[in-house]
Amino acid sequence: MLAVITPYVDSVLVVAMSYAVITLGLQLTLASGQFSVAHAALAGLGGYAAGLASIDGHWPFPLALASGAATGLVAGAILAAALARTSGILLGTVTIAVGQTLAVLMRNLDTAFGLRLGGSQGLSGIPTRTSLGWAAGTLAVALAAALALRASGVGLSMLAVGRDETVARSLGISVLATRLWGFAGGGALAGLGGALIAHNNGIVEPKDLSFASEPLFFIFLMIGGLATPWGAVAGAVGVWWLQELLRFPWSDDGTFGFLDQQDRYWILGVVLILVVLFRQQGAIPRRALRAPSGAAQ
Amino acid sequence: MASDAGPGARPPKDDAGSQAALTIESLDVAYGAIRAVQEVSLAVARGRVTALVGSNGAGKSSVLRAAAGLLPARAGRVLVGDVDVTRLPARKRLLEHGVALVPEGRSAFTTMTVRENLDLGLRVGRARAAAGVAATFSLDEAFELFPVLAQRADNRAQVLSGGEQQMLAIARSLLMSPSVLLVDEPSMGLAPLLVRRIFAVMADVFERHEVSVLLVEQDTAIALELAADGYVLEFGRIVASGPSAELRDDPRLRRAYLGATDALGIPVAPVGAGADLAPEGSIPT
């Protein structure tokens, strides 16, 4: 199986690693207790920005990537500031709305500030510059940044806020500032990953920003494990690799026993349910801290 | 003289010689690795008030919540009369055995009217009546005892003050025809004057209707005034017990508050100091 890195393996790994960077961003935001469902949108915005930097600005690749990260950072910070009074499920719901609205916005904008955005066709003609080396290097940098942030004071504040905002507040931690870090940092990583994807596919489309693109990252994270950045990377690379492997058992007419290719989606649904039912313990450490009276039923 | 305490402390005998309304035997309660309550034994005499006092964090509320079935007992037994209810969930303990709890803090349904809140108590009372238990008192008597509830009957409980909400919670639980009433820190968060009034009302109602009560309270003085018998809890263990009159002067009571004595060695357990700073979801006291 270790038939070195064929072009096929190369292409799968590039996508998997780019997704891993976005998933790292999602993990960062969720770890700070902010339930956000807008990371696909943040990644998409990063992709647009980086794509424009490459096409119109002829910027070198690292700078284009940085512009994607910066865009995600700013968008995340705006989101955090605007939604400061909302949390939990409501925050999740409203971030879905933001992502969806952005997708519609991009679909209807052919140009903005004199720059071509492509409207419903998407921004095409992005130079394909994301090589395996760039993807792996960026992932390494992103992972290092996520781990460093986690070990820092800000990271500890995030953990505290993620566990219990009231307790965190009583310890003198600024919940607002921590949220800002969670969203801005998570947005930056998502934007960075989006920039990688854009320079791999050569195009960013409005639908990449929409809610439909979001579950992928949640699946990576739920399966890999929510608790640490390592889980994000393991989940993204592992699951993406697995779903590629699943392409092979199908025979020529697209069937596998009584299953066919279309069965992948409901099987995915079953996997999601099972993961949620059986991985809750490992994934969510706060459970152990709860008084047993919480389990009233 | 107050009896010796420690792991096997004997519950005080009640005068009639009849069995206790509620008996707790060697109860252990733990939160993960933290043992909040250890080998606690106590008895609540029928028709009398028994107080469980101790400083903040001693484990009083944990004992009460375990008795109500809201916390699992790691070891030990809870008996109502002579029926072992240790394995029963809270709802069955209430509906089938009449173990009613008045939780600490504001415990009215604030979006519902006062009458609707009382209805929830009556509902349990009716279920108990169907099982042949005589009603403690009627809705009319409740309104008579707590005139403010009659005046506000059709207002949302939200408009009630903290003290009035506390009275509502007490009235609601009495309508359940409890065989034993568990009252958790009724003084919590209330002004001293109000605490006096609530204790006066409770003393009146409990005596008139011969309610068996286990009262958890941080304000030792006022609790022992209301109660006939008392237990002192320190670090999750019972360190002293006996008739309240004797306990009041017991040095062990003072020692239980050692962390909080003033210059004269008098327990500092100010009325209303029970306001728990710990947020919801953390370990209750």
Next chain:
Amino acid sequence: MIQYLIDGLATGSLYVLLALGFTLVFGVMGMMNVAHADLYMLAVFSFLWLGTDAGLGTAPGFVLGVVAAVAAGWLIFVVVLSRVDKAVPLALFVGTLGVSYVIENLVAKLVEFRARSVPPLFTTTTWQVAGLRITNSDVAVLVATLAMGLGLLAWLKLSSTGQLLRAVSENTQLSEVVGIDTGRMMGLSVVIASAIAGLGGLLVANKTQGINPFVANDVSLKMFAVAVVAGAGSVGGAMLVGFALGIVESLAVAYVGSTWQNVIGLLAMVAVLLFRPQGLFGRYNRVG
């Protein structure tokens, strides 16, 4: 102008019917069920399979459609909602999303990924009143929506079971203390919500005369938006906001164009949450 109003009320009915149940479950359990709108689709397909394909007839098919929605809702409750910790929104979101994938794609496989036309429940009549076109299926949807919404509201306020549901919705822990079987009340809220979704779905499909397995993707977000703008748990609010959204969308299509039709509700949701996080009519106020 008035014609748009009428069209808007008909569209709004669907939002109301879905948001009613969604918000009820949200209010009682504090949980959002992403798969709620799929129950509507499932009811319509069950009606087609049993009533039309299996030849059981319209009325039995209708009843069985509602039964299918309730059964599926109950299953979601037992398998996912009652087992997931509601303090972990992520688990809830991913779990019910998984349910949605399963329902949609299994149904889609059964119908070979095609939309189906739905035979009318009754003969459609169009009335021309003062230049306006009104069909009896529009009227049926509207009347049923109002009846179910107001009925639910009255039941919650006046019946003793409704009172228990309100108690659980306000404070689950305290409800346990006063002897309410909270698990049963939660199950009941899911059953009622599923029945409304199924019943409503069949009436709406009777009007639109078509259904596809992925229809929930289009209406789910609007259902969230209506529930959130109204305030989670607010049944009356969900009715007002649902109808309002239908009318605004209908007017927007007429005067602004259809481009922004699908984001109006979402933008309204963002705007409301900026200034009133608990929603317009909501009491739900998560501290912290």
